[in-house]
Amino acid sequence: MADPRFFERAGPFRLGDLAPRCGAQLADESHAARMVSDVATLDQAGPGQLTFLDNPKYAEALPQTRAEACILHTKYAAAAPAGTALLIAPNPYLCYARAAQLFYPAMRPAAGCHPSAVVDPTATVAPDASLAPHVVIGPGAEIGAGTIIGPGSVIGRGVVVGAECRIGPSVTLSHCLIGARVTLHTGVRIGQDGFGFAPDPAGHVKVPQLGRVVIGDDCEIGANTTIDRGAGPDTVVGPGCWIDNLVQIGHNVTLGRGCIVVAQAGIAGSTQLGDFVVLAAQSGLAGHLKIGTGARVGAKSGVMTDIPAGESHFGIPATKVKEYFRQIATLRRLAQKKGTQND
Amino acid sequence: MADPRFFERAGPFRLGDLAPRCGAQLADESHAARMVSDVATLDQAGPGQLTFLDNPKYAEALPQTRAEACILHTKYAAAAPAGTALLIAPNPYLCYARAAQLFYPAMRPAAGCHPSAVVDPTATVAPDASLAPHVVIGPGAEIGAGTIIGPGSVIGRGVVVGAECRIGPSVTLSHCLIGARVTLHTGVRIGQDGFGFAPDPAGHVKVPQLGRVVIGDDCEIGANTTIDRGAGPDTVVGPGCWIDNLVQIGHNVTLGRGCIVVAQAGIAGSTQLGDFVVLAAQSGLAGHLKIGTGARVGAKSGVMTDIPAGESHFGIPATKVKEYFRQIATLRRLAQKKGTQND
Amino acid sequence: MADPRFFERAGPFRLGDLAPRCGAQLADESHAARMVSDVATLDQAGPGQLTFLDNPKYAEALPQTRAEACILHTKYAAAAPAGTALLIAPNPYLCYARAAQLFYPAMRPAAGCHPSAVVDPTATVAPDASLAPHVVIGPGAEIGAGTIIGPGSVIGRGVVVGAECRIGPSVTLSHCLIGARVTLHTGVRIGQDGFGFAPDPAGHVKVPQLGRVVIGDDCEIGANTTIDRGAGPDTVVGPGCWIDNLVQIGHNVTLGRGCIVVAQAGIAGSTQLGDFVVLAAQSGLAGHLKIGTGARVGAKSGVMTDIPAGESHFGIPATKVKEYFRQIATLRRLAQKKGTQND
Structure with missing residues (x-):
């Protein structure tokens, strides 16, 4: 699993709920109640973990997987072990991307403006935006709803940043x-x-x-x-x-x-x-x-x-x-x- | 014209004043009193706007221009429309560069040192220099007259920066x-x-x-x-x-x-x-x-x-x-x- | 010599002390008491200065050197001037690197945390670490003993930095x-x-x-x-x-x-x-x-x-x-x- 010092995991998820949210279909609807609590690679996944098969060169590892569930193309379904629930998807990597986003949604700092940030009085910052320490926002700039700006970033005069953006540290606009x-x-x-x-x-x-x-x-x-x-x-x-x-x-x-x-x-x-x-x-x-x-x-x-x-x-x-x-x-x-x- | 959120325009200028300042000569001195208030490209310029012709591949657009005035080499003068005042220059692009600088002089922040800047007491900063938020100036550093230092830049121990420099945000010296x-x-x-x-x-x-x-x-x-x-x-x-x-x-x-x-x-x-x-x-x-x-x-x-x-x-x-x-x-x-x- | 605005020099050193510390051997032990106070290139070194010969293409400059002492391979010893003390080393450049480190040890800012730094209360910072102005340390991060972090650097949540690291300005981890x-x-x-x-x-x-x-x-x-x-x-x-x-x-x-x-x-x-x-x-x-x-x-x-x-x-x-x-x-x-x- 991802290092908890850096990542917060959501879930677990019922396969019956997860599959439609990531664009897959359960091969066997009786598996809908099974739970998965993390993602892992095909060779490392075990009970309670969701994996995927996309690149054909890993297909030979499929029969040995111990994963609770696997996202794959229907053409590989027959080669999967009986114990693994199958999530059928036309584009398994895309489907995995969506599943991984459910387990590891992007983390958000709290909304608000750190006291060390310097915001020009003529700038417009959405109330739920998040401005980290030492951010500088210039005259007339506009920062959209839910946007996050990392430490030390500098947003110049008149710049417009839309909603729900993620701007890292030390960015200059x-x-x-x-x-x-x-x-x-x-x-x-x-x-x-x-x-x-x-x-x-x-x-x-x-x-x-x-x-x-x-x-x-x-x-x-x-x-x-x-x-x-x-x-x-x-x-x-x-x-x-x-x-x-x-x-x-x-x-x-x-x-x-x-x-x-x-x-x-x-x-x-x-x-x-x-x-x-x-x-x-x-x-x-x-x-x-x-x-x-x-x-x-x-x-x-x-x-x-x-x-x-x-x-x-x-x-x-x-x-x-x-x-x-x-x-x-x-x-x-x-x-x-x-x-x-x-x- | 340039987006006024980002640019401040000077002018307008009398052609008779502008031409010598950018190294051009009016083809017809009777045009000296005509005014120009902005620069624009040959195909987009209209009344009151100054344009230029430098790259020969745009020469065919010259007869159609609606520009108030055009900077060009004398060899193209005959092809220009009668309504357009001509500024003759041996190097039209260089001349345009100077004209554009007159319309859009580099903007200056106010002189002085933002309270969040950290300036070592042994550093020497010219009184009319401008230090943006979160600038750090190290021991013994010297910042010249009129120099501008952008947010978050770090000027190390002993560094000497001359007069009238423009140092952007997040620079490290x-x-x-x-x-x-x-x-x-x-x-x-x-x-x-x-x-x-x-x-x-x-x-x-x-x-x-x-x-x-x-x-x-x-x-x-x-x-x-x-x-x-x-x-x-x-x-x-x-x-x-x-x-x-x-x-x-x-x-x-x-x-x-x-x-x-x-x-x-x-x-x-x-x-x-x-x-x-x-x-x-x-x-x-x-x-x-x-x-x-x-x-x-x-x-x-x-x-x-x-x-x-x-x-x-x-x-x-x-x-x-x-x-x-x-x-x-x-x-x-x-x-x-x-x-x-x-x- | 190195510009004193930027560098602090240690020494001088007795050759008898210096040689073993940089992995060299004096060709003539009677030179052990001679002192060197700086490093310089073969052509520029003079009395009181230590130089080295590594690249064979500079070997022809050896007989003319006025250096107090020279680090070189034993095969060049015979070509050196009589007045120059010789430090024999199998890898003269490596030996020079160590000597230069003795003369110019890396400078250290004072330990402690600048008041403008923003350190999350759940971070662990060694008491003798040095945090420059505008540093940001995230939740749960750990900064090791003696580590130096330059102005404006951002150490994210959970990051672990070991002991005696040197992190420059404007670094993002x-x-x-x-x-x-x-x-x-x-x-x-x-x-x-x-x-x-x-x-x-x-x-x-x-x-x-x-x-x-x-x-x-x-x-x-x-x-x-x-x-x-x-x-x-x-x-x-x-x-x-x-x-x-x-x-x-x-x-x-x-x-x-x-x-x-x-x-x-x-x-x-x-x-x-x-x-x-x-x-x-x-x-x-x-x-x-x-x-x-x-x-x-x-x-x-x-x-x-x-x-x-x-x-x-x-x-x-x-x-x-x-x-x-x-x-x-x-x-x-x-x-x-x-x-x-x-x-």
């Missing part, structure tokens, strides 16, 4: 509008100046960055990630995007709905992503590109050209995945031939 | 000397230990890092960027350098004047850059290299060797730009040939 | 156990949620991250580095690991003892490193890999497969170092051939 139910992890920086200047040997001259950052509802943004505000237009992150740690998003960039950006990726200024684009870790996109809906960029790739919707690109410079692997294979083959000749 | 008119964005870390140790299977042994970081005048350093102090010599960033977000600069590195380092680039220990070097995003330089004045490194490149002044290098390992593109083209050609044979 | 003698530089983020969610077009669903981060004794972790907590298992950094700035370590990753991870490298979820693995700067490891003890990964490499113990891999995708250089050479040769034909 300026020149931005944040939607509802957004999670910003510790050290996130949103709204600072973009990298805009007119190069000049006598001294580069700053171009005032006059746009904002607009973050849609239900986004999650990882630790120490930086998102610069627009130069004139806004920088926009669409609803439901998940952005990992140490990501850089330049000025005027726009992300559609549900994009996934993995750690240490970077997007240069004015590039536009459609919906559900996936950028793998340490990838980079040049500026002023258009990346179509559902496109995918491989880890460490460097994208220099537009990507049509639905395509996967890899490499530096990035190219279609098939072409990329052909290049890799070609180079390996030629190098081996040379090796054979010279060794 | 130690073991460093910062010039005048330097902008440090939120989360910048300057002066912490470099990555110096003697490897030993019984436990790596720390090598005390006895140098400093010296940042020249007029530098701008981006959010969450890290600059380690020297191991014995100093780490030096020359005057007028622009460094983007999430950049890493190792111990003993030196940058000349006016260098540009784009987001997520990294420079390993003891590498020396001349003046006006440009490192594109996500590039990396190995340690102990010499990069000549005006050299350029492409995005995602990995530099393993010295680069002579003025050369552009790309790739991993980086090579001259012409050679790099020849390699890319060769690999593509060979892979296609193979593809043709096998598909 | 949650859901983690930190060993003894650990150094965390400014802006380090440990224990936040891993990047775990079930992708879903209707909205990605968060998977609660129920593990912890466990950091072993004697680790050093660089500025703005992020280490996510485990999804169920823990994220583990073994004892004696050195991690540089801006590194990303994903959930469930495990590092053995004494690993070295250089700046801006990243390790994706569930990858396991053995002991003494070295990851060079800006390298990246895919998830679910096994990297054997003593393996090395080159700068900017992208590792997609397991690496056996002791092997060095380079490139994207990474391959054995010999194969990598063969590929580079092959491509160069083919590109030149093409260049010759076409130019």
